[in-house]
Amino acid sequence: MAAVDPRWRVAVIGAGFAGLGMAIGLKRAGIDAFVVFESATALGGTWRDNTYPGCACDVPSHLYSYSFALKPDWTRVYSPWHEIRAYLEQCADRYDVRRHIRFDTRIATATFDEAKAGWTLIATDGRRFSADVVVSATGPLSKPAIPDLPGLAQFRGRMFHSARWDHDYVLDGRRVAVVGTGASAIQFVPRIAPRVERLYLFQRTPPWVVPRFDRAYTALERRLHARLPTLCRLHRTFIYWQYEMNGLAIIGYPPFNRLLEALARLHLRRQVADPALRARLTPDYRIGCKRVLVANDYYPALTRPNVELVSGAIERVHANGVVGTDGVEREVDAIVLATGFVATEFLAPMRIYGRGACELTERWQAGAETYLGMAVAGFPNFFMLVGPNTGLGHNSIVFMIESQVRYILQAIRAIGSGRADSVDVRPERQRAFQQRIQRDLRSTSWQSGCRSWYLDEDGRNFTLWPGFTLSYWLRTRRWDAADYLLTRRAPADPGSA
Secondary structure, three states, X not given: OOOXXXXXXXXXXXXXXXXXXXXXXXXXXXXXXEEEEOOOOXXXXXXXXXXXXXXXXXXXXXXXXXXXXXXXXXXXXXXXXXXXXXXXXXXXXXXXXXXHEEOOOOEEEEEXXXXXXXXXXXXXXXXXXXXXXXXXXXOOOOOEOOOOOXXXXXXOOEEEEHHHOOOOOOOOOOEEEEEOOOXXXXXXXXXXXXXXXXXXXXXXXXXXXXXXXXXXXOHHHHHHHHHOHHHHHHHHHHHHHHHHHHOHHHHOOHHHHHHHHHHHHHHHHHHOOOHHHHHHOOOOOOOOOOOOEEOOOHHHHHOXXXXXXXXXXXXXXXXXXXXXXXXXXXXXXXXXEOOOEOOOOOOOOOEEEOHHHOEHHHHHHHOOOOEOOOEOOOOOOEEEOOOOOOEOOOOOHHHHHHHHHHHHHHHHHHEOOOOEOEEXXXXXXXXXXXXXHHHHHOOOHHHOOOXXXXXXXXXXXXXXXXXXXXXXXXXXXXXXXXXXXXXXXXXXXXXXX
């Protein structure tokens, strides 16, 4: 007879930064009856999938790490992808969570059973699992966005997305078209430009780029951080407040916004001497409306003689090349898509069914409404990490993740403790929270008129938190039972078979 999984107290979906943070939080809270489902064969999420040349974080290393697991020996101010992934692997082993992870297990559906006050999860291969609580940690930057380019299927060369980099394909001496000028492109373009014969960079809208104050940590600094943990923590705290103040330029303080824009303009003027090229690289929208990028080598790469900045999108693709909106046909050997991720399609393609078999993505047709970005009315015992309106444009998402883990752990303690078998956020609390979020977003740079991946097709922002991370920490420091409907499961009928 096949073994049957027990009913887990908690099922976590995803083993990236958020999922591992939740798993470690459960272990530290003394909760061992949990499982982590990971669709891939390894952990790491973003830092497992993104391995393109030059891939690194744009938040300083000491801040882009768990507060309870400081790493004194970061090699650089901004860590490369492989160092971040190694850190996550070390954390998984240090806190003994690897044995809880079911790799190569993609959850297709999760359905709430009111009679049992719990969830049934079904994997794509048909396996079934049960849990009292489900925590989704699938992340908003996990599904690559593939543009609908006419003729793309007919292209006879090599084509791949930056998040699925083809390391077996040698770019040296090739003619390459890069589609997009976002956070990944500004990192890999400077690395591949010296190697390729010709690089065509297709830019629909220029990004704002500010200097990257990166450097290697000295051996002395690393030794001091290791021997004096308090010094390491103080360094991390200093970086946190430095980045928290950066929010002044984005969240709605015009003088700081103008100051940041002046810094970006100066950076461009210093690195690009050609006034015509500089004009094409100057955005016509308010800084912060799209993601602000950090780089020191991006602009110099565009001044290379073998690099051509093509203003406008690709109009169509044919067997041997691409045609831009300028009508010029350019023959290429490879196309690299630096087109980002589908960040507004939360949870897809996974299907979540709450009370009355209501499906979450259908509920969200009019917008991804949540409470604190974690709970959804009608979906008891279900929580999300890095859910709607909890992304950031100025600080470390790890800080938000830890705030959410702490909050969810408090809810888990209430579930099954005798107070309730299920908790379901009150619709009126959710509605009031969402109304306030949308109101606060109106004064931010993100709503200043441009199109970005932060916005859905109707121009609404269900992606970012419209305030300081400190304000979110204050809102989530205590789980309040008054915000939820608490339900006890009906006792089983002893006469039933």
